[in-house]
Amino acid sequence: AALKLAKQHRERSHVVAFTNAYHGHSLGSLSVTGNQSYHSEYYGSHNNVSFLPYDGYLGEFDTSILLEKMLSDRSSGMPLPAAVVLETIQGEGGIHVASDEWLQRIQTLCRQHDVLLIIDDIQVGNGRTGEFFSFEKAGLTPDMVCLSKSIGGGLPLSLLLIRPECDVWQPGQHTGTFRGNNLAFVAAEAVLNHWNDASFISGIQDRSETLRTHLSSIVLENSEENWELRGRGMIWGLDVRSGELARKVIDLAFQNGLLLEASGSEDEVLKFMPALNIPEYLLLQGLNLFRDSLNAVLLKPAASKPALVPTKETRNASQGSSMVLS
Template sequence: MRIIEQLESEVRGYVRSFPVVFDTAKGSYLYDEQGNEYIDFFSGAGTLNYGHNNPIISKALLKYIERDGIIHGLDKATVAKVAFLQKFYDTILSPRNFEYKVQFTGPTGTNATETALKLARMIKRRSNVIAFTNGYHGLTMGSLAVTGNTFYRDESYGIRNNSAFMPYDGYFGPDVDTIEYFRRFLEDSSSGVDLPAAVILETVQAEGGINVASDEWLRRLERLCREFDILLIVDDIQVGNGRTGTFFSFERAGITPDMVTLSKSIGGGLPLSLLLMRPELDQWKPGEHTGTFRGNNLAFVAAVESLSAYWENDDLTEAVKYKGEIIETELKAIAKKYPELNGKVRGVGMIWGLEMPRNGFTSEVSKEAFENGVIIEIAGADDQVLKFLPSLTIEETILREGLGIIDQAIGNLLTRKREKRSGNTQQLATEAV
């Protein structure tokens, strides 16, 4: 790790949480250079829905490279791109009756966000965009303006312009209707909130703490946007690609966004980012929005294989539902087992959170779990949520083993804390005597 500390920027993050040098990976396991094994409940922050080095994808990539297939092609036509577009239309768009044009943006999710915001503003000739409390959409300047967490925001960045925040579903608790709250701002010409070009949201806020919008809330939001001529943008970068069970996270609500951002697992583990838009919104002039890496041919190859292997039928959706129920059941059992944590469980599909309000406790659990062979990250405004994000293809036995390690980690930490408190009490009593 010495060369990392010597040369890599202080901005590095995950290497601090998981301070080993990783060497290989397969399925739901990572291995460090000493050969130690770790169950991966992190999945590259949602990039590895199909696991590490999925053999179906790896085989296709090796074959493509061996035949000298195009690696970099800007936005030129390639066999790999044609195959991806056809497969994506046939397997994903057409069966769902979605009519979207596809724009390839830069390689990361924030590129898709930036593109969507730019296009919405250009079309509507309005600059304001509404985002939601606890939302996360990326950290480049436009994306940062619609990201809520103050850890990432600084007044010196100048990112407050052209954005405003509204309360997400449940933000004020179950008794406050946040759609009506939003409506009031739109109806009042003196509210100080300009009519927005677009609304952007995640149907499940991942980094924000695993906050799940209800189906009815999403439907009412869509109707509100239609009523006020506002474009609806769904950020499906982390919770799309099957994470909630269906390919798109918004399918459960029966809504049709004007734009959808996709990245992470759409590339089968390789960099790829897309913006889907209703055809009439595709108002770009040729070359008006570009990027050197806006079409990753290796990712096209990987995407075709993952779509072919996992989305030709409902098997993966059913598997996500089954394993999601296992996670939910086990997390609720953990919350009940340790009532002193005041734990709350929420999620859908295979993205779940265990909220433990005790200050800093989730970080301790993540560290304890890592020392015992599980990689898991934390989320939420105060890092108060343990975030469960295993690959969708994880074997049930591995999933249950990992959940057992988390349970044990929590129990071990609480036991040590009780013993420490007891020891301190005895010491104080002795000193008093």
């Protein structure tokens, strides 16, 4: 919907996306998704899209300079796009976190060249980064924002937020089969009401620190491996540099009752996305299961774990058989 509206509003057909981008599996979304597996001749449409390097893709080089040059040079070979679409933190791409400065430069370039800025907040919005929108920290004011996944509280719901001046659709120009899901609207209202609770917001920061601290200690314990931890809020990725190693850890963790997911171009990044309101004891239990699974794959002895206080809550929870960190 965002791509369709941007092209109609600006009366241009081209779009800029970024390396390692993931924006979905529908026909339009596939065109701006970076992974090579989605770019065969028979799967999806890939016309009128230029992929440029995301922040950090070329090391310390500021890749916004390349976008500036491509937009300003009339011989660059890239048509003036209708929009730039990006994730502030790339989820499926490997938990790559764009700096505030880079994001602000991208927005400035869009404004200078009359290009719309679309933020895909489907995975990293809805409080995942600590604020409701992932771009709040950078102070962005995008033209369109895509929201879905957890906004529906487990029920199917997707939203496109549009600056009023961009809404040029006439009645019936954009329709869909699955519309008016009243139960999903009720669930979404309940989800949004959490943001009226100060303890819910502060709890996200507390759990974020727990994640960062424990995962950082695991990186230090395995310093010889040259792993990298990336993330913010309640989304973190542990880059173990090997898709084969990541798969072994995921499989063993699953046997131990813990669900993990991989991301990155080679599935080399272990992805941590627990529920925003996960109880602290359950978060620690999951992290301990992960550490034990990792050590077992690496043939290391199990690390000592912090004791859990046997409260009524933990006793009741222990009757369950599995938990989810992603």
